[in-house]
Amino acid sequence: MDYKPFSGIDLDNSFFDSLKADYKEFETWFKKKQTDGSKAYIEIDKSTNKMVGFLYVKVEDGEINDVVPVLSAKRRVKAGTFKVDAHGTKYGERFIKKIMDYAVAENAEEVYLTVFSKHTGLISLISRYGFIPKATKITQNGTEQVYVKDMKLYTGNVLLDYPLIKKAGCKKYLLSIYPKYHTRLFPDSILNNESYDVVQDIAPTNSIHKIYICYMYGCANLKPKDLLLIYRTSDGKGPAKYRSVVTSVCEVQEIKTRRSFKNVEEFTKYSSAYSIFAEKELKEIWEQVDPKTNRPKQLYVIKMTYNAALGKRVINDDLKSKYGIGIALDTYWGFIPLTDDQFQNVLKGGNVNENIVVD
Known part of the structure; x- marks a missing residue:
């Protein structure tokens, strides 16, 4: 896994095709990140030299008011863009660990991300480690579920x-x-x-x-x-x-x-x-x-x-x-x-x- 500036990541990589298809604003957003110094985590499969994972995280403190129901203000880490190919491998776990490490370091109360229901592999991965659907987000791109992990909740299940x-x-x-x-x-x-x-x-x-x-x-x-x-x-x-x-x-x-x-x-x-x-x-x-x-x-x-x-x-x-x-x-x-x-x-x-x- 590498932590790289957006400016050093090729937007034309075929890995991003599905994100471009899912989010009409993706290319505009990505190009903005290339100019403002933002960084993201990427994973390259050494055997194929292909990108298999991408993660952009950021900290938020306000309420999330573009979802239903509105989520009250808390210190959160948002996995703003998160895609992993080959969910059956350890690549997905590496990214989950990175998100958790980041959240702990930032003293976040919650972690969240939005995901379309068709992405069953990603939903299975995040659900395994305690993310649950808490809200719905409707945009020009369609309807997404908002999955949230409570960083303070202890259930007694090692993975959750x-x-x-x-x-x-x-x-x-x-x-x-x-x-x-x-x-x-x-x-x-x-x-x-x-x-x-x-x-x-x-x-x-x-x-x-x-x-x-x-x-x-x-x-x-x-x-x-x-x-x-x-x-x-x-x-x-x-x-x-x-x-x-x-x-x-x-x-x-x-x-x-x-x-x-x-x-x-x-x-x-x-x-x-x-x-x-x-x-x-x-x-x-x-x-x-x-x-x-x-x-x-x-x-x-x-x-x-x-x-x-x-x-x-x-x-x-x-x-x-x-x-x-x-x-x-x-x-x-x-x-x-x-x-x-x-x-x-x-x-x-x-x-x-x-x-x-x-x-």
Whole structure:
């Protein structure tokens, strides 16, 4: 995904043909944006070199009075122009995540967009993540439904609530990931203490869902809605107390074990959808044997939603000295249960936007 000025985007690209057909004013609007310095997110499919996604977002504070019923004044993010081809791929999710990140950064109460009923793929995509029809908009172009997502509403459904996380009623853990895997799984989680800018985040593999596979015994305790602080272990380029860092916050969607799958084919099919591992790697993981028992290793497949990157990475030294995490000499840093206070303090120390946290 690239964040580009309209002036650098070709209006004659065939990708825009359907938008021109749906909206009579589209070309005039686009050309105006090309001259006023506006930017938009675009996605190019590297295999075909074709544009497959476009998103323009903006912040609004007034009432929406050109729809029925009128929507009262709130701070909102509007996906002013949003089109994604191939809704069955992760491209659509990348754009949904970008919209959500943008809304959280802008402290928006709601996000909305208008869509014609014929665009069933887009409606299915946004509905999955909590957008519901709230109004109707009638123009010279026809009748559109106004889909709105309440950024403050928590329902208890992991997908509908995304990116919100609820602290109460769940357990919290620190989950460690080796650098070579972390870079592939969370490529937008920069590994220093500089500010993190969600608007400029253009990581190509940024997506809502992640799958991680490990052999750590403690993961057997994981349950849906449990919260994870993702901990990237040291890369060896300096002392671990400075190079090992918490980078992200995730929510467990589901957890599976070896017994969840009939065979390696079923395991590979499930895991490959959101995993960082190639098919060959997945088969190697499945075939790992415990040298003590000479039996296949127990493995844990963790499917999680990627709710937030820490604005400031929290280093190992701070985890110990400030938050009392891992201070015992025999601490196993692979998987550590956290108290509610420890979890909350790390979020605060990492500048995680408090708007995504529900008490």
